[in-house]
Amino acid sequence: MKFNWGTGIVIAIVAFMSFILFLVITMSTDNTYSYDLVTEKYYEQELGFQDEINAEKNAFELKERVLIKRTNEGLKIAFPKEFSPEEIKGKVFLYRPSNKQLDFEIPISISNTYLLVPEKRLLDGRWNITIAFKYNNKEYLIKKEIEY
Structure with missing residues (x-):
């Protein structure tokens, strides 16, 4: 398979989207990033x-x-x-x-x-x-x- 500019751009976009998706999932599920509200109610x-x-x-x-x-x-x-x-x-x-x-x-x-x-x-x-x-x-x- 030949690696050209188009393939490189697609791989870069997919890698960037994967990185952002990884950060979103990590921040929303990890308990160390959990913050309390100012008040309970x-x-x-x-x-x-x-x-x-x-x-x-x-x-x-x-x-x-x-x-x-x-x-x-x-x-x-x-x-x-x-x-x-x-x-x-x-x-x-x-x-x-x-x-x-x-x-x-x-x-x-x-x-x-x-x-x-x-x-x-x-x-x-x-x-x-x-x-x-x-x-x-x-x-x-x-x-x-x-x-x-």
């Missing part, structure tokens, strides 16, 4: 997205903002002084993007106008904090990225 959370938008808008329209500040004791989350602390109900969720095992949630049950997250629970690095609370049947949501 991603699609359920997507359904409540408009409620989140409304709650974030409510938080943005507050006269006095919720302040998140690092102190010697830990992370201090100060709610507006006009709010009665006993009527604030909700939760604070701290999400560590680099390690799922460090994520934790704290219910908001306070007698002062602030909540203190203990220093020992927070490692240095990036944290995403979500504060979801209800006051006078109005929902508020604050999402921030903090460096600790």
Whole structure:
């Protein structure tokens, strides 16, 4: 059989297509290339997205903002002084993007106008904090990225 330009081009195209097909099959079946979603129930959370938008808008329209500040004791989350602390109900969720095992949630049950997250629970690095609370049947949501 005579090897010419046409045969060489066909062999090169078939080799390239085989290589690409090999990569696609390897990436889709190998467990080392498996990545977790940001949350386990991603699609359920997507359904409540408009409620989140409304709650974030409510938080943005507050006269006095919720302040998140690092102190010697830990992370201090100060709610507006006009709010009665006993009527604030909700939760604070701290999400560590680099390690799922460090994520934790704290219910908001306070007698002062602030909540203190203990220093020992927070490692240095990036944290995403979500504060979801209800006051006078109005929902508020604050999402921030903090460096600790």
